[in-house]
Amino acid sequence: xxxxxxxxxxxxxxxxxxxxxxxxxxxxxxxxxxxxxxxxxxxxxxxxxxxxxxxxxxxxxxxxxxxxxxxxxxxxxxxxxxxxxxxxxxxxxxxxxxxxxxxxxxxxxxxxxxxxxxxxxxxxxxxxxxxxxxxxxxxxxxxxxxxxxxxxxxxxxxxxxxxxxxxxxxxxxxxxxxxxxxxxxxxxxxxxxxxxxxxxxxxxxxxxxxxxxxxxxxxxxxxxxxxxxxxxxxxxxxxxxxxxxxxxxxxxxxxxxxxxxxxxxxxxxxxxxxxxxxxxxxxxxxxxxxxxxxxxxxxxxxxxxxxxxxxxxxxxxxxxxxxxxxxxxxxxxxxxxxxxxxxxxxxxxxxxxxxxxxxxxxxxxxxxxxxxxxxxxxxxxxxxxxxxxxxxxxxxxxxxxxxxxxxxxxxxxxxxxxxxxxxxxxxxx
Amino acid sequence: xxxxxxxxxxxxxxxxxxxxxxxxxxxxxxxxxxxxxxxxxxxxxxxxxxxxxxxxxxxxxxxxxxxxxxxxxxxxxxxxxxxxxxxxxxxxxxxxxxxxxxxxxxxxxxxxxxxxxxxxxxxxxxxxxxxxxxxxxxxxxxxxxxxxxxxxxxxxxxxxxxxxxxxxxxxxxxxxxxxxxxxxx
Numbered sequence: 001x002x003x004x005x006x007x008x009x010x011x012x013x014x015x016x017x018x019x020x021x022x023x024x025x026x027x028x029x030x031x032x033x034x035x036x037x038x039x040x041x042x043x044x045x046x047x048x049x050x051x052x053x054x055x056x057x058x059x060x061x062x063x064x065x066x067x068x069x070x071x072x073x074x075x076x077x078x079x080x081x082x083x084x085x086x087x088x089x090x091x092x093x094x095x096x097x098x099x100x101x102x103x104x105x106x107x108x109x110x111x112x113x114x115x116x117x118x119x120x121x122x123x124x125x126x127x128x129x130x131x132x133x134x135x136x137x138x139x140x141x142x143x144x145x146x147x148x149x150x151x152x153x154x155x156x157x158x159x160x161x162x163x164x165x166x167x168x169x170x171x172x173x174x175x176x177x178x179x180x181x182x183x184x185x186x187x188x189x190x191x192x193x194x195x196x197x198x199x200x201x202x203x204x205x206x207x208x209x210x211x212x213x214x215x216x217x218x219x220x221x222x223x224x225x226x227x228x229x230x231x232x233x234x235x236x237x238x239x240x241x242x243x244x245x246x247x248x249x250x251x252x253x254x255x256x257x258x259x260x261x262x263x264x265x266x267x268x269x270x271x272x273x274x275x276x277x278x279x280x281x282x283x284x285x286x287x288x289x290x291x292x293x294x295x296x297x298x299x300x301x302x303x304x305x306x307x308x309x310x311x312x313x314x315x316x317x318x319x320x321x322x323x324x325x326x327x328x329x330x331x332x333x334x335x336x337x338x339x340x341x342x343x344x345x346x347x348x349x350x351x352x353x354x355x356x357x358x359x360x361x362x363x364x365x366x367x368x369x370x371x372x373x374x375x376x377x378x379x380x381x382x383x384x385x386x387x388x389x390x391x392x393x394x395x396x397x398x399x400x401x402x403x404x405x406x407x408x409x410x411x412x413x414x415x416x417x418x419x420x421x422x423x424x425x426x427x428x429x
Numbered sequence: 430x431x432x433x434x435x436x437x438x439x440x441x442x443x444x445x446x447x448x449x450x451x452x453x454x455x456x457x458x459x460x461x462x463x464x465x466x467x468x469x470x471x472x473x474x475x476x477x478x479x480x481x482x483x484x485x486x487x488x489x490x491x492x493x494x495x496x497x498x499x500x501x502x503x504x505x506x507x508x509x510x511x512x513x514x515x516x517x518x519x520x521x522x523x524x525x526x527x528x529x530x531x532x533x534x535x536x537x538x539x540x541x542x543x544x545x546x547x548x549x550x551x552x553x554x555x556x557x558x559x560x561x562x563x564x565x566x567x568x569x570x571x572x573x574x575x576x577x578x579x580x581x582x583x584x585x586x587x588x589x590x591x592x593x594x595x596x597x598x599x600x601x602x603x604x605x606x607x608x609x610x611x612x613x614x
Binding site: 053055056057058059336339340343344347350351354356358359360361362363364366378380381382393395396397398400408411412414415417418419420421422423425426429 | 536537539540541543544545547548550551552553554555559560561562563589590593594595596597598
């Protein structure tokens, strides 16, 4: 060791003092190295949340978000756009805050393949991204082979509008162009599918638009299911707000359709006569987004089996799947659930990369549906990890009370909008 | 000297001054309430001020005076004493840093409170700062938040959805959540 002079010592201490003054005394003691590269595929409710929360938890982790589009249009509140309550701008978000404020590297490209051995994601643009942990949040893809005659081309005439954006605009324009006295058909799929109450909120808000603009029109719901989410509440709301306008045909009454005729503008139920419509919204059965399938992360069900504590794939190590694509039963395939999973997954990854214990997971779902502009209903659930995976906390959650007064429904409609503003700010803001 | 040099290196590697400065700059430009960066910089500025004074006192007053009390040339005993004091200084720095809870690499705590509170942020906004009709809960006192949540549970406090949510959390969990949001702004 060199001879220490008093001068050297004082200089060193001075330098230390200066350095720490500049930095405001950053942690010397307990900050652990949490470096690592995380690639997130998909910038929707699950992926964007996960990317943001990873960076909130550790600025040492390099997070790259791969998202095809420069703007994200949310499915939540797209029904309100269809009903004419909001415009497309309200449900459109970008990645500026994630990039500028949180230091997420946003790459607008599509992931075409995953090499789990080399830990690489190949992009359509030709480049590859190396990862230590990969988060796959691809949402859903539609099963184009499930309903005879209903393929991607048919969806230009009979929009599904189950991925918001251009499809939402097509359906809205068709509703605007329809004449009074027209028939709107909505054909929801069997379970499981994205946003269980979505088709019925859609029927409600289209009814709101028709009541005010084309009051002689009707809505027929050809359902592949014997019952649906928040059913008593929706039916009560329809009775109060749109009496006689919405008819729900259950699977047992011939509601399930197995084909469409695009030229004749008709749906073909499994039994009974074809039904013609002026506007037809077919919501086909779904599966995990394509990249999950290509990377072999799905099982026979078309969805991705995961460890429900960390969301790590049961098939590939160091690959996590969150959101609609994951099998996270009993959590629904909702944007809010995907976001909750994104947070738990971010904590699992930071814990793993930094060698810390992961806190016991806590998951939540809160979904509002608008039956009318001043008529909101909600469903909530709190989840914990049980012996067999994610479990509902008994005694908590549930739907809005059935006999609530108009003040309660009005409050929930305002909270629905507040919910949307909060969650989208929590994700993209 | 080893300890001091190591300490300085750790400051520069862990502190990541470029990022920190950039974050502060961004937060100043945007001035937005929702920025992580403003949160980070506020976190590191506010509690640090008092402590920084303590360290300045230590470094500019105690250490130099301590130095003048020593002989002009350094014996082995002096060097050993110096090593001990440097180690002591390091320990003090570490304790102080952990008291400040400022983590640069790990920006926010990975804790049970954070996990539980993340559930609330979906509706109440990041850090409990809500942009819309749902009440903001950031910076409310822990007592207020705990009372409100317990009130929702008992039904004493009117709610639309909170009564359904709060039944999913134990008393201890409510305490952790209340404390978490009381620390946010």
